[in-house]
Amino acid sequence: MEEAGQDPLDDVRDVMEIPKLEITKQNLDSLNSDLEKDLQRMDEANQVLLKKIQEKEETIQSLERDITLSVRQAREREELDHRTAEKEAALRDLELETAKLEKNKEILSRSVVEVQKEISRKFKNVSLDKEALKQMLAELKVKLQKSTESCASQEKELVKIESDYQSVYQLCEDQAHYIKKYQEILRQMEKEKEMLLLEKEVQRWRSSIQSAKTRPGADCGSDHELLIAKFRLKLKKVGKTTRPFRCKAQNNATQIVKPGSTLVETIQSNMEKTIVKKQKRIFWYRHFRYFIFVVMIFFRLLGYVLFYLQYINPDLLVDALPMVMSRETLTRLRDALFPFLTLEVEEVLPH
Template sequence: MEEQKEDQLDYESEKVEILRLAQSKKNINSLNMDLERDMQRIDEANQDLLVKIHEKEDEIQRLENEITQTRDLAEDEEWEENNATMERERALQEVEEETARLERKNESLVHSIAELERKLTRKSQKATKCEQDNLKGTPEESKVKLQQLEASCADQEKKLAKAIEDYAFVAQLCEDQALCIKKYQETLKKIQEELETRFLEREVSKVMCMNSTSKEYNSQNNKSRESLEWKQEGTVTEVVIYTSLEPRLTFIRNFVLLRYTVFIIIERRSRLFLKSKYRQLTILEVLQMSEYLLDCMTVVLTVLNRLFWSQAYVLHSARQTPEITEVHLSRTKLGMFPNVSHRLIPVAH
């Protein structure tokens, strides 16, 4: 019996607990429903706020666009005003320049009109004097004077035509001479380049050979220094000098000097010819200038020819002579060379 009572009590307690749990479940469900309704109201409020925010943003953007448009319009108006003012200033400056130019032209016209009036008055005075002279003279004398004037006019026309022909001929001759000078400069430049290249090739080959033979020359010089001495007899002294490079050095020196001389002459004559085109020369001056140019060209060519053949002969004779030559110098001449000591002076090939 006691067990049944305990079971019944447990059953009742469980039933009460179940009812309590069911009631709590209902309460929780109602609370959830309330929360859902509250969340829905909050979402609706949020949606309304988002719509208002979008509207505000659109309004702000519209206002910004209006501000930028007004600013651009103001800048455009200012730019147009600046351009208009600049154009007005430019037009005003052009008008001022045009007025100044017209004033200068007006002054020159007034001056020329005054000169023409003076010339007309002089001519009218001369004409009146000539008419008076003609009226005073007889008709036979006037006919003779007219024939003389016609003959003198014909002679002057012939002389003028001849002078024009001579001037044209001389101008053509000067142009031909200028062309010849230009071609001569080109050929001279080519010859100079060829000579320089050949000379450099020879010198390079000699320098290459000099390295191989320097030891032999040094040994020979040391031996000769021990054996040779100065021989002084009165005012004569024998000096042993290597003179193999002297012809080449003189050739180079003379060639460079002649080169600069030729270019200076040609440049000055060509400048004179170019300047003569811009001023009116007489026929005698043009003929003298052309003759002088021809003389200069012939002199330069003859000097070049003589220099070339003389240096070729010197080089040929230097190759045939021995490498060591004795040069006799007096004591007075030795005084001109203080750097020369009383010993052998080797000069490399």
């Protein structure tokens, strides 16, 4: 029943696919054969390349051997050249030394001959030069006495100089000691002043201090110890009319000590602020005085000019303007000022 149930189309398809599969098998076999041939060729080429590589390695090894031999030979040649150069230099030095020795021998021989001649001459003239020798001995004795006296005087001067040096050295040491003491006293005075200022400020702010601490081991870049304090201030209420009290309240508010700062620093900052304010006031006051002085001088000069133009020389501008201005500017001025300078009269003036 199953065989009867199969489709005839499937059988036909199977029959049609069989030759196709055979053709593909043949193609695959041919491809396999071609691949095997190619692999054989590749193996042969690889063997040829290996042979060439081995030959090149052998040539490289032979070249390396030749290079090492040539390097050794070059080193040996350099060593030989160096040794020969050293030997040549040594020979030259020996030749120079021998030449010098020969010259010295000649000079010594000449000097010996001259000495012998002088000795022979001196033996001949001994009887004649006894008086001259006595005079020379007397002169030498006098020179020795003078030299001994000068040495003694120099020794005395040296002793004096040493004593003076010691005295000066002691004075310098004493001065340095006194300077150190003076510096210590000044430091103590400064510390006492700071303590007095601190006591005054503490007495002033004693009622407002809430807490105070010292930090002896703080790295603050000074010899003093840090003091941290908390203050409590009570500011008065000031009306609008009382302006100076407002300034005082502001100044008191600026005197609040910040944490980490000392009272002396706050006092110094407040003093610096007051000094700066005073300097500003003096600066503006001086400039205001100069300004008033300049204005007064200007008005006085203007009065002098007007008095001169009105009573002494009223025609000054009329005479000076033509010399200063051109005709065109003068005509423009005349046209501009003419309506202001004319008089309008209702009745005719009498002749």
